[in-house]
Amino acid sequence: MTTxxxxxxxxxxxxxxxxxxxxxxxAEAEGIALDLVRTTSWATLRDRLVYGQVQxxxxxxxxxxxxxxxxxxxxxxxxxxxxxxxxxxxLVMACDFAxxxxxxxxxxxADPLGTAHDFAAAIGLWRRKPVIGVVHRFSxxxxxxxxxxxxxxxxxxxxxxxxxxxxxxxxxxxxxGEIDGFIAGEPWGSAAVEAGLAESVAIGERIWRRGVEKxxxxxxxxxxxxxxxxxxxxxxxxxxxxxxxxxANHADLAELLAAPxxxxxxxxxxxxxxxxxxVARAGEAPIASPDFMLFAREAxxxxxxxxxxxxxxxxxxWGMVEHDPATAAKAGAVFRPDIFRRALADSxxxxxxxxxxxxxxxxxxxxxxxxxxxxxxxxxxFFDGRVFDPERIDEFLAGFTLLR
Amino acid sequence: xxxxxxxxxxxxxxxxxxxxxxxxxxxxxxxxxRGAFVARLERMAPxxxxxxxxxxxxxxxxxxxxxxxxxxxxxxxxxDQSDDAMIGAAIDAGVSAYVVDGLRKERVKPVLxxxxxxxxxxxxxxxxxxxxxxxxxxxxxxxxxKSILMNQRSLSxxxxxxxxRSAAMNQGKKIVEVAQALITASELLGGGV
Numbered sequence: 310m311t312t313x314x315x316x317x318x319x320x321x322x323x324x325x326x327x328x329x330x331x332x333x334x335x336a337e338a339e340g341i342a343l344d345l346v347r348t349t350s351w352a353t354l355r356d357r358l359v360y361g362q363v364q365x366x367x368x369x370x371x372x373x374x375x376x377x378x379x380x381x382x383x384x385x386x387x388x389x390x391x392x393x394x395x396x397x398x399x400l401v402m403a404c405d406f407a408x409x410x411x412x413x414x415x416x417x418x419a420d421p422l423g424t425a426h427d428f429a430a431a432i433g434l435w436r437r438k439p440v441i442g443v444v445h446r447f448s449x450x451x452x453x454x455x456x457x458x459x460x461x462x463x464x465x466x467x468x469x470x471x472x473x474x475x476x477x478x479x480x481x482x483x484x485x486g487e488i489d490g491f492i493a494g495e496p497w498g499s500a501a502v503e504a505g506l507a508e509s510v511a512i513g514e515r516i517w518r519r520g521v522e523k524x525x526x527x528x529x530x531x532x533x534x535x536x537x538x539x540x541x542x543x544x545x546x547x548x549x550x551x552x553x554x555x556x557a558n559h560a561d562l563a564e565l566l567a568a569p570x571x572x573x574x575x576x577x578x579x580x581x582x583x584x585x586x587x588v589a590r591a592g593e594a595p596i597a598s599p600d601f602m603l604f605a606r607e608a609x610x611x612x613x614x615x616x617x618x619x620x621x622x623x624x625x626x627w628g629m630v631e632h633d634p635a636t637a638a639k640a641g642a643v644f645r646p647d648i649f650r651r652a653l654a655d656s657x658x659x660x661x662x663x664x665x666x667x668x669x670x671x672x673x674x675x676x677x678x679x680x681x682x683x684x685x686x687x688x689x690x691f692f693d694g695r696v697f698d699p700e701r702i703d704e705f706l707a708g709f710t711l712l713r
Numbered sequence: 714x715x716x717x718x719x720x721x722x723x724x725x726x727x728x729x730x731x732x733x734x735x736x737x738x739x740x741x742x743x744x745x746x747r748g749a750f751v752a753r754l755e756r757m758a759p760x761x762x763x764x765x766x767x768x769x770x771x772x773x774x775x776x777x778x779x780x781x782x783x784x785x786x787x788x789x790x791x792x793d794q795s796d797d798a799m800i801g802a803a804i805d806a807g808v809s810a811y812v813v814d815g816l817r818k819e820r821v822k823p824v825l826x827x828x829x830x831x832x833x834x835x836x837x838x839x840x841x842x843x844x845x846x847x848x849x850x851x852x853x854x855x856x857x858x859k860s861i862l863m864n865q866r867s868l869s870x871x872x873x874x875x876x877x878r879s880a881a882m883n884q885g886k887k888i889v890e891v892a893q894a895l896i897t898a899s900e901l902l903g904g905g906v
Binding site: 349350351352353356357360361362381382383444445446472473474475477478485487 | 774776801
């Protein structure tokens with residue numbers, strides 16, 4: 310019997326696992342007919358999920374937390390049992406602005422701390438308060454940008470203007486001079502670089518080596534009423550993710566994503582993030598960033614609760630939600646390792662023994678306790694060396710001087 | 714009640730505005746979601762904002778609703794969250810509606826219902842237009858295939874069409890598909906028209 314499922318997505322390279330699941334037969338093999346619904350704003354993706362037009366969505370992890378906490382229009386309890394990717398964002402700024410930064414782009418990207426301080430100095434030289442596009446208030450991009458700017462003493466709510474616009478409008482807005490730069494998921498940063506409008510200033514992978522990004526979100530009630538369908542979908546997705554991570558498939562995957570029904574951008578731009586060959590300035594040789602976007606390895610899909618709590622800590626930091634233990638518990642519970650474990654109990658996917666971990670504590674690849682298979686976690690440091698202990702959120706927050 | 718319609722398609726906005734005016738609403742403004750539309754909207758202080766659900770600018774609008782200091786009262790999506798049928802119909806029709814806090818739902822409901830009807834009517838009109846366009850281009854393809862057959866096989870127009878139709882029936886395809894295949898083959902073989 311075939312089950313039909315509708316999943317909403319935004320035109321981004323990190324919708325790859327869903328696209329591969331549909332186009333390369335992984336969903337079909339689990340008896341699922343996937344209907345992928347292209348959406349051009351996060352608000353509409355959220356509404357389609359919350360009001361039941363789709364059963365699941367390719368969602369910004371912080372948005373899933375925010376909707377559950379009632380911070381983004383109609384409150385709804387969401388469940389995220391699967392991470393679609395880790396990393397994949399790039400901050401680009403107008404070439405004139407970037408001229409005030411380290412001219413060697415490889416060195417610039419390799420040293421996010423130094424670049425943050427250069428950026429802070431460049432703000433005063435710019436013709437106006439820099440306007441930086443972010444895709445959503447509750448996006449990993451906005452949270453990462455705030456974290457990075459604040460490390461150099463830049464108050465993101467006072468010293469720059471953060472303007473919300475969807476990824477597909479970023480390049481046009483650069484061209485029109487409405488924004489001076491933006492941080493978005495690929496391929497939009499690469500598209501602005503290729504058009505000669507901007508240069509890469511920072512890449513997500515260097516700010517947080519293993520940054521939480523998109524999740525697969527369900528309405529919690531629907532996921533609980535349809536455990537068998539959820540499990541089959543997750544099994545299809547882990548296979549699709551392994552296929553997406555395999556360099557042998559990157560050219561094919563880039564072609565798939567380039568289609569008008571998906572990202573609708575040139576395949577060679579999309580391929581950059583997949584293969585970790587990022588062009589930071591138009592016409593220059595790519596810079597190798599092998600961890601630019603991860604789909605499967607190092608148990609990428611596993612929804613560590615500590616990562617939902619890290620997101621929560623940042624929402625608290627910027628005054629977007631009041632800190633109290635009940636709210637923290639609700640935020641942490643959006644990530645559902647229990648569902649992931651249930652769905653993949655009989656698979657060969659390495660399964661972490663724990664559901665929470667210290668975030669930012671791994672400097673070198675580290676073999677960790679796993680219920681099955683060998684599991685090595687990659688380095689997950691934050692560029693400023695902080696470590697997030699999900700049991701000690703208050704202490705972590707007290708360590709920041711810039712907060713609301 | 715001040716109603717602002719944010720819409721890129723001039724035609725749909727006009728269709729909606731017309732309906733609202735007929736129903737007796739007279740304080741209606743259309744704002745295209747470009748440039749500094751958010752600042753314009755803030756100055757207008759609307760009671761109801763209607764927007765195409767498919768517009769990529771919804772995130773920009775919602776951010777303004779959160780941070781604006783100019784708006785006296787908060788505006789949220791849909792006024793009556795308990796009315797599932799209404800919300801379902803609105804989302805199916807592609808309408809998103811933001812309503813100022815404190816506006817009674819009886820006053821908003823007719824506006825929403827009207828927007829849903831007009832959006833649906835517009836979508837129907839557009840799909841009919843698309844169908845008409847497709848039909849026109851199908852006809853051109855079939856005409857070209859017919860003239861290839863007429864030239865190369867010295868058939869009458871009627872016989873050429875009958876040949877296309879029987880080939881389509883035999884292959885279980887549409888006539889236009891067979892016609893397109895014939896044109897492609899003819900071009901590859903350098904037959905021309």
